[in-house]
Amino acid sequence: MAMGRPRAFDREAALDRAMDVFWRKGYEGATLAELTREMGINPPSLYAAFGNKEGLFTAALDRYSARIESYLREILAAPTAREVVSRMLHGKADYLTDPANPPGCLYVQGGLACGEDAKNVPAELARRRARAEVALRERFEQASAEGDLPPDAVPAVLASLVMTLIQGMDVRASAGATREDLHSLVDLALAGLFPPPAAAPTSDG
Amino acid sequence: MAMGRPRAFDREAALDRAMDVFWRKGYEGATLAELTREMGINPPSLYAAFGNKEGLFTAALDRYSARIESYLREILAAPTAREVVSRMLHGKADYLTDPANPPGCLYVQGGLACGEDAKNVPAELARRRARAEVALRERFEQASAEGDLPPDAVPAVLASLVMTLIQGMDVRASAGATREDLHSLVDLALAGLFPPPAAAPTSDG
DNA sequence: CCTCATTTGTAGTGATCACTACAGATGTGA
DNA sequence: TCACATCTGTAGTGATCACTACAAATGAGG
Numbered sequence: 236m237a238m239g240r241p242r243a244f245d246r247e248a249a250l251d252r253a254m255d256v257f258w259r260k261g262y263e264g265a266t267l268a269e270l271t272r273e274m275g276i277n278p279p280s281l282y283a284a285f286g287n288k289e290g291l292f293t294a295a296l297d298r299y300s301a302r303i304e305s306y307l308r309e310i311l312a313a314p315t316a317r318e319v320v321s322r323m324l325h326g327k328a329d330y331l332t333d334p335a336n337p338p339g340c341l342y343v344q345g346g347l348a349c350g351e352d353a354k355n356v357p358a359e360l361a362r363r364r365a366r367a368e369v370a371l372r373e374r375f376e377q378a379s380a381e382g383d384l385p386p387d388a389v390p391a392v393l394a395s396l397v398m399t400l401i402q403g404m405d406v407r408a409s410a411g412a413t414r415e416d417l418h419s420l421v422d423l424a425l426a427g428l429f430p431p432p433a434a435a436p437t438s439d440g
Numbered sequence: 441m442a443m444g445r446p447r448a449f450d451r452e453a454a455l456d457r458a459m460d461v462f463w464r465k466g467y468e469g470a471t472l473a474e475l476t477r478e479m480g481i482n483p484p485s486l487y488a489a490f491g492n493k494e495g496l497f498t499a500a501l502d503r504y505s506a507r508i509e510s511y512l513r514e515i516l517a518a519p520t521a522r523e524v525v526s527r528m529l530h531g532k533a534d535y536l537t538d539p540a541n542p543p544g545c546l547y548v549q550g551g552l553a554c555g556e557d558a559k560n561v562p563a564e565l566a567r568r569r570a571r572a573e574v575a576l577r578e579r580f581e582q583a584s585a586e587g588d589l590p591p592d593a594v595p596a597v598l599a600s601l602v603m604t605l606i607q608g609m610d611v612r613a614s615a616g617a618t619r620e621d622l623h624s625l626v627d628l629a630l631a632g633l634f635p636p637p638a639a640a641p642t643s644d645g
Numbered sequence: 646c647c648t649c650a651t652t653t654g655t656a657g658t659g660a661t662c663a664c665t666a667c668a669g670a671t672g673t674g675a
Numbered sequence: 676t677c678a679c680a681t682c683t684g685t686a687g688t689g690a691t692c693a694c695t696a697c698a699a700a701t702g703a704g705g
Binding site: 258259265339410 | 463464465466468469470471544548549550551552553554555556558562565566569570594597598600601603604605606607608609610611612614615616617621624625627628629631632633635
């Protein structure tokens with residue numbers, strides 16, 4: 236059995252380049268011409284390896300998800316709900332403005348509203364954002380069972396608020412918000428979500 | 441002086457249809473074919489009236505901004521900072537899920553990441569979102585001067601947090617979040633931002 | 646070395662993109 | 676009534692889109 240000519244490019248490295256293009260331009264704004272140029276391969280190689288543009292996007296997204304979800308698991312291992320949220324939001328502030336990556340998060344930059352040929356893209360991105368929210372909610376349910384959250388706290392609502400903040404931070408980062416901007420709004424959000432026990436906000440006058 | 445054949449379509453009504461298309465599909469996902477079909481006009485009429493696709497988008501955006509900013513002015517007239525934020529967030533929860541409109545907000549759905557031909561679009565949308573944030577920050581500065589906010593509150597950071605929530609809610613709405621979802625996370629956010637003075641969060645046991 | 650499965654680069658494919666030339670239609674002013 | 680300025684519909688324009696036919700190249704079995 237002959238095995239055929241071996242692939243001359245590194246699949247994972249090429250996916251990283253594709254991820255970068257989709258991240259900066261969105262699914263619809265990324266053209267095959269730019270993708271192949273950045274990946275350093277020709278269209279037939281791309282189509283043989285990934286099927287079509289959407290297949291390439293999904294493969295790049297899978298690679299992105301693997302990173303994100305590995306990082307998320309680390310964060311969810313933090314001892315308290317407050318610590319989980321703090322690391323998640325402050326970590327996201329750093330990640331969204333990391334000069335090594337395009338600004339923002341591929342889960343949002345990929346495309347929120349697309350045309351007919353790309354209608355799967357917003358749905359797929361929403362699905363992946365929802366996965367993170369489920370993991371966060373489950374972590375809050377555990378915290379609630381451990382007495383680590385006030386008894387009236389609703390894990391699902393808390394998780395949805397944290398995810399809302401994260402997605403809002405993403406919109407801001409893509410519009411040029413600085414790392415400091417994001418950290419300071421995270422500080423304020425954390426103070427509201429997990430008020431320091433001894434401080435009396437409106438005591439003196 | 442002859443005045444030429446009069447325009448046969450209603451400019452404002454046509455812009456409303458175009459706004460709807462851009463809102464659902466984003467700038468890049470909206471094709472001229474769909475725009476002209478929905479607007480009920482032919483390409484030459486569109487180009488005579490609006491110049492090109494970007495001109496049409498800007499005109500639709502201007503119409504959208506006029507509505508948004510008029511509504512924003514009403515909200516900023518609320519007597520207290522807390523009331524401003526409450527009306528803004530709860531109002532946004534209703535607006536983002538209003539079945540009369542596409543889900544989400546045109547300022548975000550229009551396009552966060554676009555290709556080379558549309559690079560002005562994300563920047564223009566960011567500029568308009570920033571306008572709302574400035575108005576909100578100025579309202580908080582007024583509240584701060586009136587003693588309506590705690591002395592350590594920073595209006596700019598508070599405004600950026602509220603806008604972050606709004607933009608995050610937009611991402612969620614475009615992904616199918618229900619009106620109830622949004623209202624409940626807004627309730628939680630409001631309780632954190634403006635804690636009820638008499639309630640002791642961790643008193644009983 | 647030969648066969649064969651697969652990849653690679655070249656050079657395209659039809660479809661669709663935003664956009665427009667053109668001629669007929671339409672209403673205004675003289 | 677007639678010239679003119681503008682709009683309207685038909686029917687395209689070249690450019691670019693995602694995608695592919697094809698033959699040379701490449702290396703693993705036999």
